[in-house]
Amino acid sequence: MPDGQIKWVNEFHQTIYDATGEPVFSQGTVQDISTQKQMELTLDQRIFELNERVKELNCLNQLADLQQDSSRSLENFFDQAVHYLPPAWNHPELVSARIVFNGKKYQSGECPNHAHKMCAPIILDDKQCGEIEIFHQQTIPEHHEAAGNPFLAEEYRLLDTVAHQISQHAAHKKAQDTVHLYASVFEHSGESILIIDPQSRIIAANAAFYKLTGYTQKDVLFQDAKSLLFEESTSKQYQELLKALYTENFWQGEISTRHQNGLLHVVWLSVSGIRDQHNKIEYYIASFTDITEYRAAIDKINYLAHHDTLTDLPNRFALIERLDQAMSIAKRNQEKIAVMFIDLDRFKPINDTLGHHIGDQLLIQVAKRLKFSVRNSDIVARLGGDEFVVALLELENSNRVFNVADKILRNLGQPYNLEEHTVHSSPSIGIALFPDDGDHVEILMKNADTAMYHAKSQDRNNYKFFETAMNDESQERQVLEQEMHSALARNEFILFYQPKIDIETSRVYGVEALLRWQHPVKDLIPPSLFVPLAEESGLILPLGEWVLRNACRQLVEWRSQGIKNIQFSINLSQRQLRQPNFSKLIASIIDAEKIDPAFLEFEITESMVMSDPQSTLQSLKLLHDIGVKISLDDFGTGYSSISYLKQFPIDCIKLDRSYVKDIGTDPNDATICAGTITLASNLGLDVVAEGVETETQYNYLKRLNCSKIQGYHFCKPLPAEETKTYIKNFNLAYLPSVKPKHQANILIIDDDKFTCHFHADILENLGYIPKTAMDPIEGLELLRQNPGLYEFVMLDMLMPKMSGVDMINEIRTINPLIPIAIISGHKADAIRKTLKPKEKEYNLLYGINYFIIEKPIKIESLKILLSKIFP
Known part of the structure; x- marks a missing residue:
């Protein structure tokens, strides 16, 4: 312009052409846009100044906040001097201060837990700096600088765009910091970690993994995880891992993995699947903990628990376990097993005269000679002291038993050179054969032990095979079993009844029905001699039904004779309880005799409960639903959990006579009795103390608040007629x-x-x-x-x-x-x-x-x- 001013214009024109297409003239308009251009330059300057302020004041967070809260006006934003408190504070917060804007002074706002005032005002009409004095939670005041610069309201959109860019920058920086943190944790973790892709390729491993395995990155990265980590022998375990990851997205367990040097390490492996938003596997995270030393310690403990520390032979526990397994195999293959029970002759004098260390050396030598006398597949064990057991497995006939027995006699009969002493000893051997002499480990060992004592009582340094004639009791059992089958048909069995006393009312409230065998020659035979035989032979089922029917008939008969409200307790065997439809049999007997089931009580033992808890529970529930009572006999002698008292429908527990016997002299028995009575009372159960034979026991139980007792102190088991008379006389007397x-x-x-x-x-x-x-x-x-x-x-x-x-x-x-x-x-x-x-x-x-x-x-x-x- 003539006056030196610069004008910005926006020109628009159009060219006019004639009929031949030649240009004739041009026409158009010129628009002055100097004001608009000046505003753009001003805005560019504002953007530059804004970026400078951001750098000077480190106000990223405030501007990001502005972008996130677009409802806040630009004026309101700059009506407060916003300052981000120092990072030394545990909880930095935004605070406000007094300002001067457009000539007007603004008072300080009230902020919780803060007090502040202006030392020098901030003037927003132009770029100014001031000082803010801030009190935080009544601490010493801190001084902070503040600066401001005015913005026009129409510039808000531009500011919002800038703030958004700043927010993105801050978010990107935060994400970078997070990634760096995770990478640092991954790399410095003491636990070995692998990242595996869906194709089972290892894509990352941390330093702990390389240290544990001895491999390098070249050995590991992009290698197949299965080949690197799992042995061929553990392929089944790997399949279980895949199945668990598919169904549960997680697996953990113990595996053996091979070190780069070839040695096996035992590790605890945990694998988790990481899925994307579409639930597809992106990768797997596998972490390892080396438990080699822990596993070695556990194996050592297990070994010591199963082996004799002196001779390194299997101990009694391991013998029974291995022998039980061997008997199962032999039964399946129709083979025999010979169990040899070996006792050293003259061991005690040697041990006592020459010392225990010589005795120990002798036992070690005996163990070595026994192992030398048999095959590796046979079992040699030490039970304790000078008792050893040899089990010969996979026998087709008895010939090898004789050969091995002779070999053991020769080897153990040789002199023993122990330090400066030459010691002579010999064995006595008892032999029992499976299945001829027993089909259970305990029976087989017991019979072998019996045969050994017969060998020892004769010439020593010899062996004896078990014979039933060795044991009068065994012979008696065979005779009884034969006679018992016809005894039921001949009505030789009778019921005795032992009264049970209610201490509180001093009355006979019930009786226990006890089976006796009235033998025509041997007189009364106690149940301990024939009931186990009945269990083994299966005769217990018809015999048990006979007891049930006759006890119920006796209850009805007594009631008709004026003996009312007497509860009948009947013992059940395990085979009876497992009998199909047993509850229906009981219900039919109750209906036939027309008795009230509340006056019937069935006694079971702890061993019956523990043998098959679930089956027992179902059977007892069916009985309880009929209305009969259930009593747990011999309580405290087995291994049943106290929780069974709550789970099972039990109405009463019987305190075993073994605890009652010494209740007045043995503090342990007294404590057990007191605890049992208290436990039963808290669970709402009755307690019957059985085996009460003395006044001392009776008085002690009474002090312990035991409500019911049974025993010879009041009455021994009696025939039905004598029991009826006793009940009448006893109850009338009180x-x-x-x-x-x-x-x-x-x-x-x-x-x-x-x-x-x-x-x-x-x-x-x-x-x-x-x-x-x-x-x-x-x-x-x-x-x-x-x-x-x-x-x-x-x-x-x-x-x-x-x-x-x-x-x-x-x-x-x-x-x-x-x-x-x-x-x-x-x-x-x-x-x-x-x-x-x-x-x-x-x-x-x-x-x-x-x-x-x-x-x-x-x-x-x-x-x-x-x-x-x-x-």
């Missing part, structure tokens, strides 16, 4: 002598059939007229039918269909004055507390027309209560 002045009708409402009848029996013997109802609805109906008939009601506080409180309300509605006795297993104070709010409404006067009886009911307490109601 009944109160005072009879009521008139026969009162008493209603008993209790859902426990046995308890209901038991209380009725006591009241009947006291001279009252009891009426029982085992359902609350039934009991109330009896009361409604004849409200004036009953003079006293006894009811259980906890019954199905209706609560105790509702029962009392209904009774009071029918008969407002009738006395009520509440029977409860809880303390009287707790029941009173429950009923206290209702006493006035229900006309309950404690001790006058309502009473509380704690279970178990004592006859003396009941007598006192009845004397108050019927004075």
Whole structure:
């Protein structure tokens, strides 16, 4: 321009052509865009200044925040001097300060946990710097610089774009830092790690893996993981790994992998699959922990647990395990096994006179000579002391047994040079053959031991084969087994009954049915001699059914003769319990004899439970559903878990006589008894102490709150007629002598059939007229039918269909004055507390027309209560 100004224009023109196509003239317009161009230059300058401010003030985070929150106006953003606190603070936060903008001073905002003020204002009309004094959580003030520069509102979009770029830069930087962190963890981890692609190629390994295996990157990268890590012998394990990764996306286990030098290492391998957003495998992460030393230690412990430390021979535990396996194979292949029980002659004098170290050397030499006398496939073991066992396997006949026995006699009979001593010893050998002399390890070894003692008792330095004639008991067993088959048909078996006493009520509450064999020649034969034979021969099933039917018939007969509410306990064998449809047999007997199943109790042993817990559980549930009681006999002598007491439908446990025997003298037995009684009480189970033979035992158990006992102290097992007489005399002796002045009708409402009848029996013997109802609805109906008939009601506080409180309300509605006795297993104070709010409404006067009886009911307490109601 003439005045020196520069103008920016936007020119638009169009050329006009004639008919021949020649240009004639040009026409168009010129637009002045100087103002627009100046604004663009100004914006470019603003962008440059903005980038400079970003560098100077390190405000990446603030601008990124602005981009993320586009609803915040540019003016609001710069109305606050925003500052990012120093990294030394544990929790850096954004704070505000006072500023001056367009000549107006802004006051400091209130920020939680902060106090701040301006030392020099920040003027945003032009680029200015100021100072902010900040107090954080009442600490010493810190001084920070702040700077500002004005932006126009229309520049917001440009600023937003810049902030977005800055945010992307920050995110990229953060991602780089994260990747670097993960890479550092991968590389410096003490655990060996591999990254494997879906084709089983190793694409990365960390330093720990190279150190563990001795391989280099050249050996590992892009190699097949299976070939590198798994031995051919573990291909099955590799297939299991693949299956687990496919189904569960994870596998872990112990594998053996080979070091670069050829040595095997035992490692614990964990493999996880990493999947993409489409659930496809991207790669696998495998981590290794070297457990070679740990595995060696475990193997050493297992070896010591199975071997004798002196001779390095298998010990008793390993012998039984290996012999059991060998017997299974021999049975399948129809082969024989010879078990030789070997005892050294004169070992004790040698050990005592020459010293234990000489005795130990002798045992070591004997072990070596025994191993030399047999094949590698045979078993040589030391049981302890000077007892050894040799098992000859894969025998087709007995010829090799004779040859080996002679060889052992010769080898062990040679002199032993031990230090400066020459020692002479010889063996005594007992031999038992499988399956001729036993089909179980314990039986076979026992018979071999018996044969050894026969060899030792004769000439020594010889061997004897087991014969049944060696053992009178064995001969007797054979005779008994033969006679027992015809004894049942000849009615030689009878039932004896041993009374069981309730300590609280001092009454006979039940009996245990015990089988006896009335032999025509040998008189009474105890069950310990013939029941095991019955189990082995299968005769236990018809014999057990005979016991069940006759015990039930006896129960019915006694009841008709006035012996009521007596519970019959019957022992069950394992074969009976495993018998198909056994519960149906029991139900049919109960129906045929028309007896109440609540008065039947079946006793089982711990060993029966442990032999097959699941099958036993199912059988017991079926029996319990019929209504019979279940008792666990010989409690504490086996290995059953206490948890079975909760899982199985058990009503009672019997404290074994082995603990009762020394309860007054052995603190351990006393502690076991006390703990068992407490445990049973907490689980709501009855406890019967069996084998009580003395007054001391009885008194001690009474102090321990044992409620029921059984034993010779009160009564030995008796025939049925004598038992009936004993029960009558015993129970009458403990009944109160005072009879009521008139026969009162008493209603008993209790859902426990046995308890209901038991209380009725006591009241009947006291001279009252009891009426029982085992359902609350039934009991109330009896009361409604004849409200004036009953003079006293006894009811259980906890019954199905209706609560105790509702029962009392209904009774009071029918008969407002009738006395009520509440029977409860809880303390009287707790029941009173429950009923206290209702006493006035229900006309309950404690001790006058309502009473509380704690279970178990004592006859003396009941007598006192009845004397108050019927004075």
